[in-house]
Amino acid sequence: MSARSPLRLAVFISGRGSNLAALGHACRERRIGAEVALVVSDRPEAPGLLIAREWGLDARAIPWPGAARRAEFEQAAAAAMAAADTQLLVLAGFMRILSEPFVAAHAGAILNIHPSLLPLYPGLHTHRRVLAAREREHGATVHFVTGELDNGPRVLQSKIRVRPGDTEASLAARVLATEHVIYPRVIGWRAEGRLQWRAGAAWLDGAPLTEPVVERFDA
Numbered sequence: 001m002s003a004r005s006p007l008r009l010a011v012f013i014s015g016r017g018s019n020l021a022a023l024g025h026a027c028r029e030r031r032i033g034a035e036v037a038l039v040v041s042d043r044p045e046a047p048g049l050l051i052a053r054e055w056g057l058d059a060r061a062i063p064w065p066g067a068a069r070r071a072e073f074e075q076a077a078a079a080a081m082a083a084a085d086t087q088l089l090v091l092a093g094f095m096r097i098l099s100e101p102f103v104a105a106h107a108g109a110i111l112n113i114h115p116s117l118l119p120l121y122p123g124l125h126t127h128r129r130v131l132a133a134r135e136r137e138h139g140a141t142v143h144f145v146t147g148e149l150d151n152g153p154r155v156l157q158s159k160i161r162v163r164p165g166d167t168e169a170s171l172a173a174r175v176l177a178t179e180h181v182i183y184p185r186v187i188g189w190r191a192e193g194r195l196q197w198r199a200g201a202a203w204l205d206g207a208p209l210t211e212p213v214v215e216r217f218d219a
């Protein structure tokens with residue numbers, strides 16, 4: 001681990017916070033050079049807030065006021081991020097679409113994890129759609145966030161085989177398990193300075209990522 005100061009993370013969640021927990025463990029165990037400095041949820045009842053508070057983290061509910069008043073949420077969230085002096089915004093099961101001005105203001109400093117092999121299956125219900133299309137492979141993608149939904153530069157993908165008899169629930173569980181591995185890994189790369197944002201593109205170890213790194217999780 002480098003001697004540099006830990007990368008300060010703001011983590012936005014909407015639900016149970018399983019990726020938040022995975023990131024928190026990676027930080028607390030010093031497997032990555034980062035720390036969760038702020039947790040924000042658009043849903044006050046989100047179980048992930050309980051995890052954050054049990055760990056003594058700065059955890060805040062900023063209720064979503066509706067798409068037409070999205071700027072109110074974003075202004076409050078940006079103020080909380082500034083107060084916590086965060087350096088990277090991590091979307092971890094955050095089920096809202098941030099505005100283009102907000103994303104542009106934080107260009108290169110927002111990561112998301114999406115449960116599909118982007119550019120395939122952006123949006124919702126990815127596991128159901130993969131099964132309906134009889135795909136042979138599925139997985140998750142860590143990518144930089146841009147103004148276009150689920151279309152920012154891809155960094156790392158997990159891949160698993162779709163098994164005979166897989167259900168939406170079983171496939172979702174297996175993909176989620178890979179998310180808990182690859183998301184901390186990418187944030188670790190960022191903390192080490194290996195992953196950079198240059199002119200709207202992702203760079204890893206000094207070279208542009210024209211295709212994401214792929215990690216297989218099949219036995």
